[in-house]
Amino acid sequence: MQCHAGLPFSRFTLTVLAAGALLGCGGSDDHGDNGAGNASATAEQACAALAGKTLAGATVSTAATVAASATAPLYCKVNATIAPQLNLELRLPQQWNGKLYYGGGGGYNGAIPDLSGPNLNALTQGYATVNSDSGHQGNVLSADFALNDTYAANLFGSLSVPTVLSSAREMVQAAYGKQPDRAYFEGCSNGGREALMAAQRNPNLFDGIIARAPAYNWVGFMGQFNRTAKALAAPGGGFSPAKVATLAAAVRNACDAGDGIVDGVVANPQACSFDPAVLRCAGGADTGNACLSDAQLAAVSSWTATASWAGGAYTNAGWALTGNEDDPGAWATWVSGTPNVQFALQYLFQDTTVKNYLARDRTQDSLAYTWDSNLNAVYALAALNDATNADLRPFKNSNAKLILWHGGNDAALSHKATTAYYQAATAAVGGQAAMDAFARYYIAPGVNHCAGGPGADDTDLLAALDNWVSNNAAPATLTARKVVAGATQLTRPLCQYPQYPRYTGPANNAAAAALASNYTCTAP
Incomplete structure (x- = not known):
């Protein structure tokens, strides 16, 4: 579910390959052939070793060197397809560090993520990097692929990552003459869901995982998207830019100083007990930009209050009011669509989900649809896309490490939901000491969805993870930059x-x- 400018719009008969990916990788001490191999192979030699080959089901279509630029090193770019429709891109650096980095997708995927952000950071550090389209081509905002293609739906849900990793490992072996010493996964939004899905369903797949702003609770947050969209679409429920600014300023005025400095960021949200009802217009009618009508307060309540469906079987923690709702990448982009909710990304994501997974009818008006009216469809959606299993003991027992991260001003996915998962996982693995042995959780104040916002959004989590896995140096306080x-x-x-x-x-x-x-x- 990543959309960043932060929001690029980027996807089983293959059971044998997926099962094979579980062997000889991940958090065990066995990393395959760790001999010298030809790890010093140049990018040109790596390309030559892979051109025209089919390895672990992946048929290479192109393998060509890409010249060094001001931001990226010289590398070999390899594009391949795992038949019939799972496309991947492998990037092999001129100076390989012996490790493999898998970068997750965003939204409903549909394209291979480009070489930027964390992918670029990993390649620059000498990692071989791999990304995929998760098994279909399409717009990141569209779940059209899932309506009639169960194969694509299963690849998107959980199967593309282990399948691609199996092929990527063999391709790296062919290029450098040795298996990667370590394999890491990093993803944000849907990529964060892919990260937790791997930790839960394939606990031996990676040595370490970074799950940023994970969209792990697909039924829950999509359902709350639907509920809030209805509240905003109700008569008088919409927000103008001035109304959003009024709400944000009131939260800042009440809570900004709670972290020791008035700097436009509420870094201590636990101490913020702001009640939006203080902004109620006289009589509840919309009497101007300095207040909120009852309909607008209902929309805020829908967004902040915990949502529940199917008798409590599915829930989602609401969003915290942060004081930065007026940031361009926050409410207007994700929630209110200011002024038309049907332009908001939350509306667009729930709409395509209703049409293609739940109602299975592209003519369905999502604002007229009851989220849990078809429980079998809800169960099927959860089985495909939810990564809500909090029992991470198999992952912990594989000696792998996990870093959770979430932006404090994320209007797309609630950091309160990630906190709820972290707390549930802590209980499931046996308490805080057991959790601390393999997991860390960070909230970045003032940071939007995956990146952006007024807060410090740039931290090298990959370096921290690798140091933990390779040197047993558990991360504590890290440093973030803007x-x-x-x-x-x-x-x-x-x-x-x-x-x-x-x-x-x-x-x-x-x-x-x-x-x-x-x-x-x-x-x-």
Whole structure:
């Protein structure tokens, strides 16, 4: 479900391949052939070794070197297809570090993610990287592939990652003469769901996983998208930019100082007890931009309150009010569609889900559809796409590591939902000490969905994960940066949940306020 500009619009007879991917990889000490091989092969040699080959079911269509640029090193770009329709792209660097990085997709996938963001970071660090389209071609906002193609629906749901990894490992073996020493997965949004799906269903697949803003609770959050869209579409429920600004400013005024500094970011949300009812217009009617009508307050309530369906079988934790709802990548983009809810990404995602998974009728008006009216369809959607199993003991027992991350101003997916999963997993594995042995969770204040927003959104989680896996150096507080046009604007501590960064530096000092060293991770 990733859409970033942060939102690029990017997918079993293959049972044998999927099963094979579980062997000799992941968190065990066996990483296949760890001999010297030809790990020093150049990108050109790697391309030559793969051109025209079929390996582990993947038929290479192109293999060509890509010249170094100002941002990316020289590498071999390999495109291949696992018949009939699962497309992948493998990038083999000139100087390989011996490890494999799998980057997740976004939204309903449908295209191979480009070489940017975390994918670029991994390649620059010397990883061989792989991405896929998850088994279909299409718009990231469209689930049309799932209506009549159960094979594509299963690939999207859970099968594409183990299938592609099996082929990628063999392709790396052919290119460099040895299997990767380590294999890591990183994804945000739907890629975060793919990450947790792998940890839950294929616990031996990866040595380490980074799940950022995971869309793990597909039935739950899509259902809440549907509920909130109905509230916003109700007479008088829509929000103008001025109304969104009124809501955001009120939250900031009430809660910004709770983290030790008034800087436009509410970094201590646990201390924020703002009640939107204080903004109610006189009599509940819409009397201007300085207040919210009863219909608008109902929309806010739908968004923030926990949602539940099928007698409580499916739930979703609501969103927290952050004070940054007026950021361009927040409410207007994801929730309100200001002024027309049918332009909001949450509306578009629930609409295509209703049409193609639940009603199975593309003429269905999603705003007239009752989310749990067809329980069999809900169960089927959950079986395909939900990654809600909190029992991570098999993953823990494989000696693999997990980093969870979520932006504090994420209007697409609620960090409260990720917190709920983390808490459930902690209980399932036996308590905090057991969880700390293999997992970390971070919330980045003021950061939008996957990236962007006023907060510090840039942290090298891959380096932290690799150091943990390879050197047993468990990450604690990390450092996050906000980078604009290549220049670092500010740094902040990225604190382990439930801590938050509290300003402890000199008062009224803008230069000091921009430095992570003047903040202390503090329990709420």
